[in-house]
Amino acid sequence: MFSHYLPRTVRATHPRLVPLCPLSPLARTFISTHPTLASPTLALVARLRKETQCSISKAREALSATSGTSYADALAWLQSDTLTSGAKKAAKLGSRVAAEGVVHALCLENGARGVVVEVNAETDFVARSKDFVELVKRVGATTIMVGDQGVRGQGNEVVVDVPVEFLTSAPQLPSATAAEVGEFKTVQEDVVETIGKLGENIKIRRAVAQHIVGFNPQVVSESDIYPTTEAASDGESASDHLDRVVLLRQPFVFGGGSVQQVLDQAVVDIFPELQRNVKLEVRQFVRWECGEGIEKKGDNFVEEVMKQAGL
Numbered sequence: 001m002f003s004h005y006l007p008r009t010v011r012a013t014h015p016r017l018v019p020l021c022p023l024s025p026l027a028r029t030f031i032s033t034h035p036t037l038a039s040p041t042l043a044l045v046a047r048l049r050k051e052t053q054c055s056i057s058k059a060r061e062a063l064s065a066t067s068g069t070s071y072a073d074a075l076a077w078l079q080s081d082t083l084t085s086g087a088k089k090a091a092k093l094g095s096r097v098a099a100e101g102v103v104h105a106l107c108l109e110n111g112a113r114g115v116v117v118e119v120n121a122e123t124d125f126v127a128r129s130k131d132f133v134e135l136v137k138r139v140g141a142t143t144i145m146v147g148d149q150g151v152r153g154q155g156n157e158v159v160v161d162v163p164v165e166f167l168t169s170a171p172q173l174p175s176a177t178a179a180e181v182g183e184f185k186t187v188q189e190d191v192v193e194t195i196g197k198l199g200e201n202i203k204i205r206r207a208v209a210q211h212i213v214g215f216n217p218q219v220v221s222e223s224d225i226y227p228t229t230e231a232a233s234d235g236e237s238a239s240d241h242l243d244r245v246v247l248l249r250q251p252f253v254f255g256g257g258s259v260q261q262v263l264d265q266a267v268v269d270i271f272p273e274l275q276r277n278v279k280l281e282v283r284q285f286v287r288w289e290c291g292e293g294i295e296k297k298g299d300n301f302v303e304e305v306m307k308q309a310g311l
Contacts, residue, residue: 044071052078083189086196093122093201099294100124101205102133106140115143115162117207118288122200132202135194142173142187143207159286162207208286217247220282247285 041063048059048071058078066073101120108114119136121127143162168188185193187204195202218229222242232241243249248260256262263280271278 041068044069044074047071048074048078051075054078054082079193082193082196086192086194088196089199090192090195090201093195093199096122096201097294097296098122098201098203099291099296100127101290102127102136103288103290104136104140106137106144108144113144115140115207116286116288117143118205118290120203120205120291120294121198126198126200126202129198131194131197135190135202138172138174138190139167139187139204139207142170143167145173146170159208159284164204164206167207168204206288216244216287217250217285218245220247220285222246222249247282 044063045056045059048054048062049056052059052075054062058081059074062074062077062081065077098120100123101118103116103118105116106114117136117139119132119139121132126132146167168186168191170187172185172187172190191202191204219225225245230245232238236244248263249258251257252259252262256265259282263282267278267280
């Protein structure tokens, strides 16, 4: 009954084709007047998405809010919008428990300085995301370059705390793997911007110099054992207890024997002619475990998923 709306050639070629209803005048007007994106605009949308990981709608919004033809203007608008939305999300999510995350260690190539930072997120999923990992690397790079300015006056301790308040107000430095240096921002602004992207509470919990990972020693050497040192467990021999609590007796994480044996071998390798007069020693250490001491909320995962789905 609708065959008269189809071109004669179509009816002849496709006799079984079911014709469509004709478009209403309103629909024809909309199609004829609705502007289509020009190829330069499509290219800008694609570039904005690739370089900022924003959504298509956000990229189009940035172009609409600016000239529509300038990538630099659209990028500046996106950065400002991300910071603004991030600040709102940070204020809204600030009370949420962030007990997952990453403990990141970084050392200069010459070994002259090393730092450890812990940055927390709400979920392990976000903690493994590219944006979060890159944020942690930038925080580590900033700490290793400016951290010593915030710890002056703490005496002759080898391991010192870097005040988080000082760190968050410092200018953010790019990580060693960054392709290019971005615009100037503080560490806190970088954290807020990442909150805006990921939608979770993110906190820099602590930062120090030097680190010890892998095991859980209590003291550096046997001579450092004191009355408050953790006692031997039931059925644990004296030798096993020393292996557990004394750093120098523990296996080195990357192989080569105990920590003491690795230090002794390093003397032979580095100072072959002076090894009798050279001694390497560990003066102090600190060990962190991500999320330790933070009381985690015992949520029911299934209930949380159902809640998010509105069921």
